[in-house]
Amino acid sequence: MNLTLNIWRQANATAAGAMHRYELAGVSEDMSFLEMLDVLNEQLNANGEEPVAFDSDCREGICGMCGLMINGQAHGPEVTTTCQLHMRSFKDGDEITVEPWRADPFPVVKDLVVDRSAFDRMIQNGGFISANTGSAPDAHAAPVEKKLADLAFDVATCIGCGACVAACPNGSASLFLGAKITHLGSLPQGQPERDTRVVSMVGQHDAEGFGGCTNIGECAAACPKEIPLDVISRLNKDLRTAMAKGY
Amino acid sequence: MTPVATLVTGSKSTRSTIALKMLMAVSGLIFIGFLLAHMYGNLKVFAGHDAFNTYAEHLRTIGEPMLPHAGLLWIIRVGLIAALVVHVASAIALTRRAHSARSTKYVVKKNKGSSLSSRTMRWGGLALFLFIIWHLLNFTIGKINPTGGATHDPYNLLVDTFDPSVWYISVIYLLALVALGFHLHHGVWSACQTLGFTNAASSRARAKDAGLVVAIVIAGGFALIPLSVLFGIVTK
Numbered sequence: 001m002n003l004t005l006n007i008w009r010q011a012n013a014t015a016a017g018a019m020h021r022y023e024l025a026g027v028s029e030d031m032s033f034l035e036m037l038d039v040l041n042e043q044l045n046a047n048g049e050e051p052v053a054f055d056s057d058c059r060e061g062i063c064g065m066c067g068l069m070i071n072g073q074a075h076g077p078e079v080t081t082t083c084q085l086h087m088r089s090f091k092d093g094d095e096i097t098v099e100p101w102r103a104d105p106f107p108v109v110k111d112l113v114v115d116r117s118a119f120d121r122m123i124q125n126g127g128f129i130s131a132n133t134g135s136a137p138d139a140h141a142a143p144v145e146k147k148l149a150d151l152a153f154d155v156a157t158c159i160g161c162g163a164c165v166a167a168c169p170n171g172s173a174s175l176f177l178g179a180k181i182t183h184l185g186s187l188p189q190g191q192p193e194r195d196t197r198v199v200s201m202v203g204q205h206d207a208e209g210f211g212g213c214t215n216i217g218e219c220a221a222a223c224p225k226e227i228p229l230d231v232i233s234r235l236n237k238d239l240r241t242a243m244a245k246g247y
Numbered sequence: 248m249t250p251v252a253t254l255v256t257g258s259k260s261t262r263s264t265i266a267l268k269m270l271m272a273v274s275g276l277i278f279i280g281f282l283l284a285h286m287y288g289n290l291k292v293f294a295g296h297d298a299f300n301t302y303a304e305h306l307r308t309i310g311e312p313m314l315p316h317a318g319l320l321w322i323i324r325v326g327l328i329a330a331l332v333v334h335v336a337s338a339i340a341l342t343r344r345a346h347s348a349r350s351t352k353y354v355v356k357k358n359k360g361s362s363l364s365s366r367t368m369r370w371g372g373l374a375l376f377l378f379i380i381w382h383l384l385n386f387t388i389g390k391i392n393p394t395g396g397a398t399h400d401p402y403n404l405l406v407d408t409f410d411p412s413v414w415y416i417s418v419i420y421l422l423a424l425v426a427l428g429f430h431l432h433h434g435v436w437s438a439c440q441t442l443g444f445t446n447a448a449s450s451r452a453r454a455k456d457a458g459l460v461v462a463i464v465i466a467g468g469f470a471l472i473p474l475s476v477l478f479g480i481v482t483k
Contacts, residue, residue, distance in 0.1 A: 236440065
């Protein structure tokens with residue numbers, strides 16, 4: 001198939017960027033979206049132009065490295081990551097607009113690559129459990145109710161790709177934050193630090209410059225791991241509980 | 248706003264964006280309580296001239312002699328003004344945050360998970376604010392009778408306001424009620440979510456249903472009044 005691509009080009013973090021238009025012929029519908037961009041980059045290389053920079057790592061939909069705004073949707077029209085989006089979701093003659101995640105806490109590094117260190121700092125600021133290292137404890141040493149184990153597992157599938165922030169009109173990271181808070185808050189190992197965790201992670205979220213949540217649901221609709229809005233309610237409830245305890 | 252690139256310490260739950268949202272939610276719920284009471288009073292119009300005016304007068308004498316004349320009314324008014332200041336101030340703070348969190352807009356952006364009512368909260372809220380100013384001028388502070396008639400009689404002032412000869416006043420009220428319905432539809436669910444009551448798919452669905460019911464009951468209940476006057480069901 002033949003495509004017209006409108007791609008954000010920006011030389012570096014401080015340079016001004018602009019949309020550039022590229023024509024790409026002979027795209028197979030079996031290609032992934034990133035493979036299609038690889039083909040574009042080969043064409044750009046052959047023409048002596050700078051290839052389009054974009055993030056990717058596992059290309060299996062499990063690492064959270066890739067992430068592009070494709071035709072106004074985070075990760076494109078399917079509920080999956082950009083690397084697992086295939087060109088069969090598009091048709092011959094389509095015009096596709098590709099932009100980086102837009103959020104001031106995610107500054108553009110180059111072209112379609114953004115710096116998501118803000119997420120790492122949120123995790124660093126409480127998104128963990130403190131445990132002495134040593135030999136692994138017996139798996140049944142801390143019993144976990146099946147319902148809670150399932151919940152913790154479901155929300156732990158969050159890969160931190162940032163699609164929730166990209167899709168949110170407020171640039172809020174509440175879904176990411178909610179997933180982490182719910183994950184650790186559902187398990188016995190997460191209880192001792194539960195109150196301090198939510199307060200310091202929310203504090204880091206706010207300091208990074210993410211917006212507030214308006215509960216409109218664009219994040220959950222964009223999440224490739226289908227994390228539901230429930231986690232934001234749980235985040236709010238945990239913060240309310242911490243507030244009542246004076247944290 | 249650019250990232251801080253350091254770990255912040257000494258965070259307080261009360262200084263967070265979520266605390267602001269909670270203030271927004273609680274002040275909004277206070278308004279819903281007021282609207283239900285206000286609607287109950289307004290629907291007295293169907294009981295006739297005397298019942299409506301007696302109710303209006305009783306609002307001023309309630310609690311006497313323990314409270315001064317219009318004492319309870321003023322307690323409620325002060326509470327509502329405080330709730331309004333909190334609601335608007337937190338809305339402004341959160342809106343400014345949202346704008347600085349995305350200073351560069353998308354060239355193409357689609358909405359896939361949000362309702363129209365959720366996306367019109369800010370403009371709808373502004374429209375309601377302007378409407379409330381007019382509404383207070385109309386019935387409380389200025390007592391403006393659009394037909395030029397008497398203003399001392401609450402029932403007659405109401406019927407004159409929605410008189411077919413000044414139909415555009417009714418249109419303003421009905422449009423404001425549409426804006427109110429939209430605001431409540433998202434606001435009720437959003438308040439439940441912000442206060443942490445919707446931790447599962449079932450409770451989320453119930454909160455959204457509650458938003459729809461509250462929106463229809465309140466906007467619909469209020470709309471009965473201008474419509475009934477316009478169509479001659481309620482007359483002087």
